[in-house]
Amino acid sequence: MTYNFAFLDEDTKRMLRRALLKAVAIPGYQVPFGSREMPLPYGWGTGGIQVTAALLGPDDVLKVIDQGADDTTNAVNIRRFFHRVAGVATTEHTAEATLIQTRHRIPETSLREDQILVFQVPEPEPLRTLEPREAETRTLHALADYGLMHVKLYEDIAQYGHIATSYDYPVLVDGRFLTSPSPIPKFDNPKLDRSPALMLFGAGREKRLYAIPPYTRVESLAFDDHPFEIQRWEHRCELCGSGESYLDEVVVDDRGTRMFVCSDTDFCSGRRTEAQA
Amino acid sequence: MYVAVKGGEQAIARSLELLAEARRGDAAVPELELAQIRGQLRLGVARVMQEGSLYDEELAALAIRQAAGDMLEAIFLLRAYRTTLPRFGYTLPLDTTAMRVRRRVSGTFKDIPGGQVLGPTYDYTQRLLDFDTAVAAEVAPADVPLPSDMPRVLDLLDAEALIERIEPGSDPEPVDLTREPLMFPADRATRLQNLSRGDEGFLLGMAYSTQRGYAESHPFAGEIRMGEVDVVICPEELGFVIEIGSIVLTECQMINQFHGGNGVPPQFTRGYGLTMGEGERKAMAMALVDRALRCDELAEPNHAPAQNQEFVLSHSDSVEASGFVQHLKLPHYVDFQAELSLLRTLAAQHARHAPPPAPQGEAGRGCSGSEGTSLQDGLTPPQPSPASQGREPTEVCGT
Amino acid sequence: MMLAAFADPVFDSQRSFRELLQAMARPAMPRPLPVLPPAPAPVAPAAMAIMLTLCDATTAVWLQQPEDEAIRHLRFHAGLKLADRPQDADFALVTDPASMPPLDAFARGDMRYPDRSASLIIQVAAINPAPVDGAHEFAGPGIRETETVAIDGLPADFWQQRAALAALLPLGIDLFFVAGQQVLALPRTTRLLEG
Incomplete structure (x- = not known):
């Protein structure tokens, strides 16, 4: 049997595309979607792969990175997958890519308006480790009640003198939704703020996707006396x-x-x- | 001179060759044929079909062979194939009352209409390894054929109004969990769908916990039946039903105690389990967990793990769990570097402020180990705390 | 005789979607749709392109002017189901904006699921990205500084209605305007700046 272009059937792509448009319309909000079982394992990029598959066309040039590198085995494997099921051109050069799928990093080279960055997300819910119940976290987002997170960060300061979060550092998108930037190091958080490129986030196992539109305010949580700082x-x-x-x-x-x-x-x-x- | 690691592509290609060689094993030994797997490993085939949500013995056998007998890998292979299949239609609900029974037992009555039928079961084998090459004994035909009509044991209680009645057709149309995300709270049809795809080992442990006091359900195995059931569709354009084949199912109906309440007289309650193929252990475990998950509906205290639907349903799926547990072997060195640098900063800070050996040292400077800086009111933006006076050096990596 | 739909469903949908995604990500900036499929009146080809790209048997579509031929066409090519009432619509096609229902007739989502809200496709007379008479200035996520555009043919109180919905964020409805080959999106987060 032969697979459809980019593996997914057209009904599935339409479902993903509708969800992506809502995600862009509600920056930072996690849209539930009918995540499919992909031929790669959950936790290995199935969310990013589904988002990329919904976007991908024959004119695209795809770059896939893991830990910032093009030749880590999982990046190679995902690139191989899209080459096999979509036959698209691939590149290792950030500047040549129209679509970049990434795990754990944002490229150092500034992105442009004509590029889209797709993040693989293991856990889309920034409050999950503080509140495991989905029914509860949904309510907290509805109320924009992010006290739990402020408490957590403040307890860090009380205990360590620092905010003890070095990656997957929570951000507030457009002043409304507390959002996981995916496990990028906080070094990369400033690149999220007012980025010229559209950024899409896919969590396959958790069946959520979300977006940060271009030129959108993205603040890393901090306190007046403990401003956000990146690694040096x-x-x-x-x-x-x-x-x-x-x-x-x-x-x-x-x-x-x-x-x-x-x-x-x-x-x-x-x-x-x-x-x- | 350090050279950045290259060659992921080549490494993967070599690994695939090694895998193919290891899977095949000794080339002097004939390769397993799918018919052998279907015929001689039928319970493995059934589990892969069940948790793979696809009734196809041939493909399940292929998946088992390709996965070198790793059932979870075989289930994953079958699921990944299933996801691309077009949907031509939906069957009518299966009628298990009309099952052509090959096994049927009840733990609740000594004898039942239609009788207890052991059928092919491991129950009364003596678990002694059979070193002799097993040649199947001729099976002697029964003196009388099994009755074609086998009423369900629970219907006997229903006639006495001693068990809760679930009206046929009162179920809501189930969502398709392979197309729609799981949402909470999940209704019973959705929960059963999740459990039927769930990992047998996980369900078994959860079910066992309900018997050991983590949830109270007093179960009796009302009836377990296994056999063939016809699959029927009713295409909209035709307007009449067509039988498209039959499949083997195992169904378990548990009878559980209920103390009554909310205006309902005391009566037994039900737990339900159903699997494709022969899957009795899974069906029984599913029925116990199903019953435990009905705690809210039956106004029972909800305190045990098996009663917590977010906990059970979010962690039952072996493909999800296996993927996420195993993703830890992917590179995480960017985040690990971030943690390393943070930890080094904190450790350096700790060393600078560490109290001298005497216990009266300068404690409470906000380093790890200090205590008493508990949070009074986390909901208001915190004020500068003693720990943050005199800015610590910012995080510097690689020291 | 039934008109055709996308000549190349897989790639025409993909190219159309990428423009719709960019339109939604860069609000108030008109973009040309790459493919204009045939469309029976009163459906404009650009609106048809959006529906063929996004709608199918799982979406409920409300048509302001449910002409038989348009319904037959959409059912045949997109398999979509029609919503009888605006509040049940996932997508709504407004073919005569002057007489369209008020914006608050459409689903705005609920606080836990603000995505369960309507997307409107509004066929307008013209979209003019210039500081002409009747142009408005917009700001919000996706817009670098501000964007100025005139959208012709909307009801007089359209912008007041939309401003009233803004108080309900993150609830809201998301809009696609089409004119000729152009599409322009206004997600719920885009603010109209007071002149």
Whole structure:
């Protein structure tokens, strides 16, 4: 048997497309959708894959990254999947892509208005670890009652002197919905704010999708006396010398020697190519 | 010189080759044929069909072979295939009263009209490994054929008005959980659908917990029956019913105690389980969990895990659970790096402020280990706390 | 004889959807739809493109002017079911805006599920993205600074009605305006700035 273009049948794509339009119309709100069972496991990007499949056309150039890198095995596998079921062009260059599916990072290269970023989301509900009951969290969102989260962050400060959340750092979208940015490091949170590119989020196992439209206010929660801050490194990337990018720490020998390199492999190789030119 | 890891694509290709080789095993041994799996591993085939939500013995056998006998992987394969299938129509509700019974037992009456029928069951085997090559004994035909009409045991109680009555046709049209997201609170039809797709091991544990005091349901196995049931459709354009085949089902009806209340006389209540193929353990577990989940409707105290529908229904699915548990093996090094840097910052801060060995040290400086900074009123925006006076250095990675 | 629908259903829907998505993500900015399928009166081809892209047997569509041929066409090509009342509609097609029902006749969702709300497709006389007479200035998510556009042919109190709904956010209804080949979206979050 042969599969439809981009695997999903047209009824399913229409269902996803309707949900995506509502998601864009209600920034940060989690739209329930009839998530399908995909040929890749739940937790491995099925939400992002379904969103990408609903968007994808023959004119698209697709980039898939995991941890900022194009060649991590799960990114390779998802790219292979779309090449197989949609035959679309793929790229590793952020600037060449029309669609970028990502897990855990936002590219360092600024995105443009003609690009769409699709996030894979394991847990769409930012309040879930504080309140496991869906019926309850729905009500809290309805009331915009985010006291639980403020309490949690404040307890961090009381206990550690810092907000002890370093990734999946909660944001308020358009001043209304508390939203999970997916498990990106908080380093990437500022890129969500007033982004020129549309950002779509798919959670397949939890059957929710949501969106942050372009040029939308996205605030990382903070307190006046504990403003939001991102990670900084003492090191520069040892490959390209960047001092502004998010760095991976690599253990290079059995004495525990570390080196630091860009997590965004395309950004890093682009800088090295430029330096050689 | 460090070189960023490349070659994910090649690694995957090699891994697939290794997998194919490992799956096939010793090439000198003939490969399993699907007919062998269908015929000789029928209970495995039934489980894969049931939790895969697709009644197709051939495909289930193929999935089991492809998954090298890993049932959860086989279920996943079948589900991923099912998701792309077009829907041509919906069958009418199956009539299990008209089942051509091959097994039927009741724990509630010594004898019942139609009799107790053991059928093919492991119940009274003695679990001794059979080292001799098993040659199936000739099965002697019964002296008299089974009666074609086997009334349901629970209908006997119904006639006495001793068990709750559920009027035929009173069920709401069920949602299709493979097309619609699960929403809470979920009605009984939706819950049963979720349970029937649920992992047998999970349901078994949940059901067992209800017998050990985590929910009170006093179950009796009213009737368990297994056999063939006709599948009937009624196409709108034709306006009459057509039988399109028959499938094997296992049905379990539990009888549970209920103390009455809300103007209802004391009567037994029901728990229901149904599986495709022979799946008696699963059907029984499902019936117990179904009954436990009816606690709100029956105004019973809701305190046990098996009564908590969000807990049970959100965690019953093996494909969801297996995917999410196993996704932890994917790279998480970006987030781990973020946690590392935070932890190093906190540890450095702790070292700077750590009290000297004497217990009268400078405690309560907001480091881990200090206590007493409990939150009084979290709903108002917090004021600067002692812990935040004198700004700590911001997080710096890689120190 | 029945008119055709999308010549290439898979890719025509995909291209149309991408424009609708961009329209919704960048409100008050008109965009050309890539494919205009045949459409029986009073349905405009651009409105037909939207319905073929988004509607099917699982969506209830309310037609302001339920002409037989339009119904036959939509049933045949999209399999959609009709809603008798505006409040039951997932999608509503307004073919004569001057006499359209008030906006509060349509579903706005509920507080826990604000997505269970109507999307309106409104066929208007013209969409003019210029600071002409009757133009309005808009701001909100998706809009960098402000967008100015004139939408011709709406009831006189249309903008007051819409402003009244804004108090109910995140409840609301989402609008697609079509004129010729153009589509312009106004999600519930887009604010009309007072002149």
